[in-house]
Amino acid sequence: MHMKEPQRTTQDILEIMLSKDNFSRWLGLEVDACRDGYCRLHYRIRDDMLNGFGIVHGGILFSAADSAFAFACNAQGHITVALDVSISFALPAASGDELWVEAQQIHAGNKISLYDIRTTNAGGQLMCVFKGTAYRTSRLIQ
Amino acid sequence: MHMKEPQRTTQDILEIMLSKDNFSRWLGLEVDACRDGYCRLHYRIRDDMLNGFGIVHGGILFSAADSAFAFACNAQGHITVALDVSISFALPAASGDELWVEAQQIHAGNKISLYDIRTTNAGGQLMCVFKGTAYRTSRLIQ
Amino acid sequence: MHMKEPQRTTQDILEIMLSKDNFSRWLGLEVDACRDGYCRLHYRIRDDMLNGFGIVHGGILFSAADSAFAFACNAQGHITVALDVSISFALPAASGDELWVEAQQIHAGNKISLYDIRTTNAGGQLMCVFKGTAYRTSRLIQ
Amino acid sequence: MHMKEPQRTTQDILEIMLSKDNFSRWLGLEVDACRDGYCRLHYRIRDDMLNGFGIVHGGILFSAADSAFAFACNAQGHITVALDVSISFALPAASGDELWVEAQQIHAGNKISLYDIRTTNAGGQLMCVFKGTAYRTSRLIQ
Numbered sequence: 001m002h003m004k005e006p007q008r009t010t011q012d013i014l015e016i017m018l019s020k021d022n023f024s025r026w027l028g029l030e031v032d033a034c035r036d037g038y039c040r041l042h043y044r045i046r047d048d049m050l051n052g053f054g055i056v057h058g059g060i061l062f063s064a065a066d067s068a069f070a071f072a073c074n075a076q077g078h079i080t081v082a083l084d085v086s087i088s089f090a091l092p093a094a095s096g097d098e099l100w101v102e103a104q105q106i107h108a109g110n111k112i113s114l115y116d117i118r119t120t121n122a123g124g125q126l127m128c129v130f131k132g133t134a135y136r137t138s139r140l141i142q
Numbered sequence: 143m144h145m146k147e148p149q150r151t152t153q154d155i156l157e158i159m160l161s162k163d164n165f166s167r168w169l170g171l172e173v174d175a176c177r178d179g180y181c182r183l184h185y186r187i188r189d190d191m192l193n194g195f196g197i198v199h200g201g202i203l204f205s206a207a208d209s210a211f212a213f214a215c216n217a218q219g220h221i222t223v224a225l226d227v228s229i230s231f232a233l234p235a236a237s238g239d240e241l242w243v244e245a246q247q248i249h250a251g252n253k254i255s256l257y258d259i260r261t262t263n264a265g266g267q268l269m270c271v272f273k274g275t276a277y278r279t280s281r282l283i284q
Numbered sequence: 285m286h287m288k289e290p291q292r293t294t295q296d297i298l299e300i301m302l303s304k305d306n307f308s309r310w311l312g313l314e315v316d317a318c319r320d321g322y323c324r325l326h327y328r329i330r331d332d333m334l335n336g337f338g339i340v341h342g343g344i345l346f347s348a349a350d351s352a353f354a355f356a357c358n359a360q361g362h363i364t365v366a367l368d369v370s371i372s373f374a375l376p377a378a379s380g381d382e383l384w385v386e387a388q389q390i391h392a393g394n395k396i397s398l399y400d401i402r403t404t405n406a407g408g409q410l411m412c413v414f415k416g417t418a419y420r421t422s423r424l425i426q
Numbered sequence: 427m428h429m430k431e432p433q434r435t436t437q438d439i440l441e442i443m444l445s446k447d448n449f450s451r452w453l454g455l456e457v458d459a460c461r462d463g464y465c466r467l468h469y470r471i472r473d474d475m476l477n478g479f480g481i482v483h484g485g486i487l488f489s490a491a492d493s494a495f496a497f498a499c500n501a502q503g504h505i506t507v508a509l510d511v512s513i514s515f516a517l518p519a520a521s522g523d524e525l526w527v528e529a530q531q532i533h534a535g536n537k538i539s540l541y542d543i544r545t546t547n548a549g550g551q552l553m554c555v556f557k558g559t560a561y562r563t564s565r566l567i568q
Contacts, residue, residue, distance in 0.1 A: 017194035023202060026190055048168055051212065052159035058208045060165060060222050063201025070193065070200075082200050083538060084510040084559050086228040086370030088398050088417055090391040106402075107410050109375040110510060112412060112561065114372050116400070118390075126391050129398060131415050133372055133510050133559070135538065225396060226368040226417050230540050230559055232533040248544075249516040249552050254367060254419065256514050256555060258542070260532075268488030268533050271540060273557050275368050275514055277396065277416070301478035303441060310474055332452055335496065336443035342496075342508050343489025344449060345484050350484045354477065370512040 006056040010035050010075045013141055017074060024067045024096050031105060037113075039041040039072035045097045055092040061099075062087055065066070065117045068103040073111030073113060075112045080113075087130045091121070110135050152177050152217045159216060166209045169202070173213060179247030179255075181214035186240045197234040199267055203241075204229055207259045207272040210245040215255060215276040222255075222278045229272045233263075240264050253278050285395040291324060294319050294359045297425055311344070315355060321397075323356035328362045329381045339376040345383075346371055349414040351400045352387040359396060363418045365396075371395030371414045373406075382406050395420050436461050436501045439567055443500060453486070457497060463539075471523045476562055481518040485507045487525075491543045491556040493525035494529040496538030499560040501540060506539075506562045513556045517547075524548050537562050 014034050018024065027049075033040045043064055051057040066082065073080040093099060099122050107114040117130040156176050157278040160166065169191075175182045185206055193199040208224065235241060242262050249256040259272040298318050302308065311333075317324045327348055335341040350366065356362040377383060384404050391398040401414040427524040440460050444450065455473075459466045469490055477483040492508065521524060526546050533540040543556040 011308075020192075021194035021199070022190045023191050023199040024193070027201075048164045050162075050164050051166065051209075052161075052216075053221065054162065057163070057165040057205065058212075058227070059169075059201060059205025062204045062208070062227075063199065066200045066204070067193075068284075070209035079195065082231055084228065084372075084512075086226065086510075086512055087202070088226045088368075088391075088415060089224055090398060093211065094324055099169075106413060107372075110267075110372065114215045114410075115376060116413070129390060129400070129415065131370055131372060131413065141324065226370075226514075228368075228557055229371055230510075230533075230557060232535065232540060235513075241568055242529065248555060249514075256516060256552075258555070271532060271542070273514060273547065273555065303478075304476075304480065305478035305483070306474045306476050307483040308477065311485075332448045334446075334448050335450065336445075336447035336500075337505065338446065339491065341447070341492070342447035342511070343453075343485060343492045345554045346492070346511075347485025351477075352490070358478075363479065366515055367490075368514045369484070370510065370511065373508055390480065393498045424521075 008077060013075055013077055014071060016141060017071065024099045027064055029067055031065060034071050034075055034095055037072055037108065039068040039103040040051045041068050042098060042100045045093050045095050045099065047095050049072055050095060051067055055094060058065060061119055061128045069115050069117055069132045071115050072103040072105065072115065074141060077141055078136050079139045079141055080134045083135050084133045085130060087128055090126045093121060093129045097128060150219060155217055155219055156213060158283060159213065169206055169207060171209055175253050176213050176217055178218045179214055179250065181210040181245040184240060184242045185239065187237050191235050197236060200231060203261055203270045206243050207261055210243045211257050211259055211274045214219050214237060214245040214247065214257060216283060219283055220278050221281045221283055222276045224274055225277050226275045227272060229270055231270045232268045235269055236265060241269060292361060297359055297361055298355060301355065302426060304330050311348055312348055313348060313351055318355050320360045321356055323387040324351040326384045327381060327385065331378050331379050334379060336401045339378060342373060345403055345412045348385050349403055352385045353399050353401055353416045355387065356387040356399065358425060361425055362420050363423045364418045366416055367419050368417045369414060371412055373412045376409050377405060377411055382409060386405055434503060434568045439501055440497060441444065442567060443497065453490055455490060455493055458496050460501055462502040465494040465529040467494050468524060468526045471519050471521050473521050473527065476521060481520060484515060484555055487545055487554045490527050491545055493560045494527045495541050495543055496543060497528040500567060503567055504562050507549045507568055509561050510531055510559045511556060513554055515554045516552045519547060520551055525553060530547055
C-alpha cells in the first residue's frame with residue numbers, strides 16, 4: 001500500500017531549509033514573511049561583517065539578498081538554484097545598521113523565474129538592488 | 143618643513159586593507175599574488191559556509207571574488223568601490239573544497255575599471271564567473 | 285554683455301536628443317512621457333527586427349530599453365552614459381506586437397544612478413527586465 | 427523504411443539561422459568563424475546606428491554581441507535561447523569604425539551554458555564585455 005506523504009506547508013519547507021543553512025544562521029537573518037515567490041527578512045550588520053574600509057563587505061549585502069532569493073524560490077518545495085545574479089550597490093552600511101531585504105518574483109516560467117530583491121536601511125534608503133534568475137529542478141526538498 | 147610621506151608599496155596597501163578586513167579574515171582568504179589590476183587568492187570551504195542544500199552558499203563564492211576584486215582595484219592606493227557585479231554560477235562546491243580566485247582588470251578608464259574574476263576548484267573546473275565594475279574615488283587608503 | 289541662455293525644458297532636451305538619435309528613430313520609438321529619472325515609450329515589432337527563430341532579436345528589446353534609459357537619465361541636461369546593464373529575458377515577442385517600456389530611477393547618487401526598466405506587451409506580460417547603471421558627466425547636452 | 431536524415435554541419439546550421447535572421451543582416455554582420463561554443467564576427471558602424479550623442483547606440487554593441495552568442499550556442503543544432511546578459515561598456519565607437527566580436531563558451535552544463543563575449547576595435551581596444559547565460563531546449567533548428 002502506498003502511504004501518501006503528508007502535505008508540507010511553506011513554513012515546513014522554510015524550517016527544513018533554515019535548520020541546515022549554516023551561513024544564513026551566521027548572518028543572523030530573521031525571516032518576517034515567506035511564501036512562494038516572496039520573502040522578507042531583516043538582519044543587523046556586525047563588526048565581523050565589515051571590509052577593509054570599515055563599511056559592510058559587499059559580500060554580506062549579496063549573501064543576505066541571496067538567502068531571501070533562495071527562501072522565496074524554494075518555498076514551493078522543488079530544489080531551485082540561482083543561475084545568475086546582477087547586483088548594484090547604492091549606499092554603504094555601517095556596523096549596527098539594521099537592513100531589510102524584500103524578494104519579489106517578477107516572472108515565473110516553466111523552469112526559469114526572475115526575482116527583484118531590494119535591501120533598504122531603517123530610513124528606507126536603498127542599499128542595493130539584486131536581480132536574480134533561478135532554475136527549478138525536478139528534485140524535492142527533503 | 144613638509145616631510146614627504148614614504149612611498150607605499152602594493153604590499154603595504156594590501157596589508158593595511160587586510161588588517162582591517164574582518165569578513166575577508168572570516169572567509170580565510172590567502173592572497174597569493176596582488177598588484178594593480180590583478181589578484182590571485184585561495185580559500186577552503188568550511189561547514190559554516192554551507193547553505194540549506196549542504197553546498198556552498200552562493201554568497202560565499204561572491205564574497206571571496208568580491209574581496210579579490212577589492213584587493214586588485216585598490217592596489218594603486220586610491221579608495222575604489224564596486225558599483226555593479228554580475229555573477230554566474232556554474233558548479234556547486236562542497237565542504238573541504240579548496241577554491242582559487244583570479245581577478246584580472248580588462249579595462250581601465252579614468253574613473254571606471256572593469257574586472258573579470260573566475261573561481262575554479264582544485265581540478266581547474268569553473269565554479270563561477272564574476273564581472274565587476276569599479277569606481278575610483280580621489281581619496282587615498284590610509 | 286552676457287546674454288543668459290534661455291532655460292531649457294525637459295521637452296527641449298528630449299527633442300534635441302531624439303532629432304539626432306538615428307537608431308532610436310529606426311526602432312520607431314514613440315515617447316509617451318519623459319522627465320528627469322523617468323521615461324515611458326512604446327514601439328511595434330517589425331519583420332526586420334526578427335532573429336533566425338522568427339521572434340524578436342534580443343538586441344531590439346535591449347535597444348528600446350536602452351533608449352528609454354538614456355532619455356530618462358539625460359533629461360536633467362548633463363550628458364549621462366550607461367556603464368553597465370543586466371537584462372533578463374522572460375517571454376519572446378513576435379512581429380506586429382506592440383511593446384511598452386517604462387524606465388524608473390531607483391537610486392540617484394552624485395555621479396551614479398540606477399534604473400529599473402521593464403518591457404511589457406499589450407496584455408501586460410513582462411517581456412524583459414533591464415537594470416542599468418549610469419554615470420553623469422559634467423558636460424551639457426547641446 | 428526509415429530514411430536517415432543527412433547529417434547537418436555547423437556551416438549548414440549557421441546558414442539556416444543567418445538566412446532568416448533579418449536583424450543580423452541589417453547589422454551587416456560578417457561571420458569569420460563559427461563552431462559549437464565559439465563565434466567570431468565583424469561589422470562596421472554606420473550613421474543609422476548612432477545615438478543622440480553621435481556615437482554608436484549601446485543597443486548596436488549589444489545586438490552584434492548577442493548575435494555572436496546565438497551563433498555560437500546554436501551551432502550544435504538545438505534551439506538555445508539567452509536567459510540573462512550583463513554588458514559593461516568601456517569605450518564609445520564612431521561611424522565608420524570596424525568592430526570585432528569574439529564569443530567563447532566558458533562553461534557547458536547539461537542545459538545551461540555561459541559565454542564571455544568581447545568586442546574590440548581595429549586597434550584592439552575593448553569596446554564592451556558581454557557575459558551571457560544560455561538555456562538549451564530539446565527542439566532542433568529546422
